Amino acid sequence: MSKITIVGGGLVGSLLSIFLARRGHAVSVYERRGDPRKTDVYAGRSINLVVSHRGWTALRAAGVEAAVKAITVPVYARMTHDRDGKLNRVPYSIDNKAIHSVSRGELNRRLLTEAEALPNVELRFNQKCVDLDLETATCRFQREGGEIKEVKADVVFGSDGAFSAVRAKMMQGRFTYSQEYIEHDYKEVAFPANPDGTPKLDPQCLHIWPRRYFMMMGLANQDGGFTGTLFMPNTATENAPGFDTVRTEEQVSSYFREHFADAMPIVPDLVQQYLRNPQSSLVIIRCNPWTVNGKVALIGDAAHAIVPFYGEGMNAGYEDCKVLNDLLNEHGDDNWPVVLAAYGKARKPNGDAIADLSLRNFLEMRDLVADLKFLLRKKIEGRLQAKHPDQWLPLYSQVKFSDIQYKDAWREGLRHDRIMEEVLAMPGIEEKWESEEVERRVMELVNAAR
Ligand SMILES: Cc1cc2nc3c(=O)[nH]c(=O)nc-3n(C[C@H](O)[C@H](O)[C@H](O)COP(=O)(O)OP(=O)(O)OC[C@H]3O[C@@H](n4cnc5c(N)ncnc54)[C@H](O)[C@@H]3O)c2cc1C
Incomplete structure (x- = not known):
């Protein structure tokens, strides 16, 4: 049995804690933010994502498939909306396979609850990792009031996302790293359900408004509404408008009328939401190695932040957890240097590949589906x-x-x-x-x- 520190209790850290605790390890999860089950860290926004096959394989292996299935909506096809509002439905597979839409906050809350039910998982919120000794696997966590606590473990996992503090520490050594912002940013908007709670669009489809250099997509939520995401260059080009040129109420209104006319009656306050909601950037992070000293490892977005166009970032992180679990089965639970070396070797090329695949799918979605x-x-x-x-x-x-x-x-x-x-x-x-x-x-x- 090892003492394990997991830095980051987001989507990947929470699942990792379940895998490792089920193996009998003593797991402590330290999360920078408050407990999402008690405070509104997701700011009340219904942001959703897609769980697909690899995610399910991992969730099943961790024993939480049913708990997660219960909060998802199956999606069987893409539905494209052309400029004239003409629809075209393209199934994702010939044998009726589905991907599943889930609320990010709901999924995180559910996994934390599943983790907390295990006697050997300890969840600590409002604890920010501010430093880490890579030799001794000792983390320094800062509480909200500024108080610092040192925690020594046998193994530390950095599942602290794209801007990982654990990775930042690893970068001080022999470490290769690249960070690339793509030209497109995104904004989320909520598509409401009808007053009787029924959806305004077919919930079993991922709706896409492909406009060549920019696009919008809509993914169903369990409450009948959809989360819409608009992807557009930050800076306008000769080919396309950008967030920098679609700013005033008049500009936004004419932009949606011109490019997404059929969405306007579905989302009556589309223009107001656009003006109100934050604009976020998209980053690709590649790094190597993912593990050091046989006792510190990166997992999830901390190791491989990718653009979201294949909907695979979290699924890839879940597959990291499953592969790690398989390697522990193979090499034993007291053989961390061997397990972590094999984990990095197995997953790094796959992290790079899904980064490339995701960029490629962007072209397909915004451009080719039409x-x-x-x-x-x-x-x-x-x-x-x-x-x-x-x-x-x-x-x-x-x-x-x-x-x-x-x-x-x-x-x-x-x-x-x-x-x-x-x-x-x-x-x-x-x-x-x-x-x-x-x-x-x-x-x-x-x-x-x-
Ligand atoms: C618009 C968009 C749509 C997406 N859609 C999909 C999709 O459909 N399917 C899919 O599979 N993926 C999707 N993704 C990717 C997915 O969101 C990420 O891959 C996933 O969130 C990664 O999980 P993670 O736990 O590694 O990182 P995160 O979810 O970022 O969690 C990291 C956690 O670590 C905490 N933390 C950070 N720093 C510290 C610190 N110093 N100390 C302690 N805690 C810390 C954070 O508060 C957070 O809770 C999408 C991403 C975007 C941007």
Whole structure:
């Protein structure tokens, strides 16, 4: 049994505490903010995210799948809204698989409650990690009043998010690090339910308003409302407006009328919410190594902050926890240097791959989902998957509906791109995409590319 400190009791830290406590370790979670079950640290906003296959695999392994399923809404398809309000529904898979929308605050609260029910988990709130001795695994936590407490452990996990204090300390040593802000920022807006609580949009779809250089999306909440997220460059370009040029009430109102006209009746106070709600940035963080001295490790966003366009940041963090748990099964619970070295080695390439995949999916969402060739490609891929399931699994399914390692999915996705480029260039492909000729050609390319 080891004494473990987890810095950060957010989405990943709370699940990690459950995994480690179930193994018999003495786990203490130190969270900078107040207890979200007692104080409104999520500021009353209903921000939601998507749990997908890898998340479920980890939640199941930790014994909390049912507790989380109960607070989710299944989402089976993308629904695109074009400028004229025309809708197009594209299922996520050919066999009716779903991703699941959940409120971030609700999920965090539920996992903390599950963790607290375990006798060997201690949750400490309003405790900010301000320093850490990497040699002795000793953290210094500051309480709200300024009082500092030292906590020594056998192992420290930094699950303290994109701007991790644990990582900052690791950066003082031999450490490689990059931080990249993308040009797009985002703003969240709440889409209300009808007065009788029914949803105004199909809740089983992720709604997307793709506008090439910017986009809005809407994801259902359990109360019939949706959380809308607008992604737009911070600075306007010749191609697109930016948050810097859409500022006054008049500018905002004409922007929504021009680009998202069908959303305006659904969200009567869209303009006011835009003016009121904060603008947030999106950052990609890569670093190496993820562990030091066999006793300190990064996990979740602290190790791999990514852009949210695949909806995989938390899922990847949950998979980190599951892989760590598998490695403890393999190497034993008293062998931390070996386990942590294997964990870093296994997960770092996957962290990099999901960062790349997520950027790629941004292009797909804002741009391609409205593109006829892209829609044709989806149809061809769906047909291939149905006829040759062992030879063709679309990239989206690999990422969202399988445990295939992200790094393998990324490599396979690039191979699919090359094959599909040739197939979509076949003369008359729009008419003959369901023909045997096309199927034969794809299979030739699949086998040639192996
Ligand atoms: C707009 C948006 C949409 C997203 N949608 C999805 C989605 O659909 N699906 C998905 O899988 N992911 C999604 N993500 C990513 C997801 O939010 C993150 O990957 C996830 O929150 C990471 O969890 P974490 O616990 O590692 O970090 P965080 O959630 O950031 O939690 C870190 C915790 O550490 C605490 N902390 C920080 N510093 C200290 C300190 N010094 N001392 C003590 N505690 C500290 C913080 O208060 C916080 O509670 C989205 C992200 C964004 C921005």
